[in-house]
Amino acid sequence: MIRRRTAVALLASPLLLTGCGGGAEAIGRRTPARRPAPAPGRETPTAPAPRGIPGLGPERSAAIPERCGQAVVVTGRGRNSPLCTVVLYRRTGTGWQAGPVWPAHNALRGWSAHHMSGDLRSPLGVYTLSDAGGLLPDPGSRLPYHRSGGFHSPGTGFKGEQLEGAFDYVVAIDYNRERGTSPLDWTRPLGPGRGGGVWLHVDHGGPTHGCVSVSKAHMKDLLRTLDPGRHPVVVMGYADWLAR
Known part of the structure; x- marks a missing residue:
């Protein structure tokens, strides 16, 4: 047992x-299960950063409102130069897309950060574009178009060139003006001493008093393209200032 x-x-x-x-x-x-390392070349791709506007530094880029879908960029040759170029950009899902480069003129003495009436300089800055007009019939403008005989432009420019036809088509730059009115409206929120009547208009072959001018064909392109639903702006200044 x-x-x-x-x-x-x-x-x-x-x-x-x-x-x-x-x-x-x-x-x-x-041991705890381990996830296999991703095979070479199979890393999750990252989306590229949206394209900015060439020539604009962080300060100028930040001044463009988020809702803005169109930007007319005026790049002056120098602080005291009357020569510039104009490019219309539109915002897409991948960034800003450029249109063609157009030769243009700005004010006789160049640019100013504190534009005053009669200084013969164009105002630096980023401004909305709200209203258009001209001596000629509306060519198909998307902006409100104000036709008037008041856009008649007799006389000669600084180089002796004829000014006739310079205001056949204009787009008002919203510097020291009342938005939603004709470009001919003389309301000056900053006071008359700070100038006004700053427009994009038809080029007459020489410097302006403060405006920016491009050819008549390009003005018609702008009028037919600038869309108030896309909140267009103009970014204007000489190249070194724009790059800041």
Whole structure:
């Protein structure tokens, strides 16, 4: 009887040791599952940053409202130069897309950060574009168009060139003016001493008093393209200032 119990005990003990020891050993050796490393070339691609407007630094870019979908960029050759270029940009899902580069004129003495009446400088800045008009019939403007005989422009420019036709088509730059009115309106919120009547208009072949001028064909392009629903602006200044 004693021998039989001893045999049972001897047979049972290895099973108990194996069950506990084996179980503990298996748990101790278990390691958490690891995710395989991504194969070379299979990293998740990141979307490229939207394209900005070439030539505009962080200050000028930040001044363009988020809702703005069209920007007329006027780049002067120098602080005291009357020569510039005009490019119409439109905002897309991947950034700003440029139109063609148009030759243009600005004021005789260049640019000013504090434009005053009669200083013969164009005002630096970012301004909305709200109203248009001209001596000729509306060519298909999306902006409100104000036709008037008041846009007649007799006389000669600084180089002796004829000014006739310079205001056939104009887009008012919202510097020191009342938005929603004709470009001919003389309301001056900053006072008359700060100038006004600053327009995009037809080029007459020479410097302006403060406006920006492009060819008649390009003015018609602007009138047909600038869309109030896209909240257009003009960004204007000489190249070094724009780059800040």
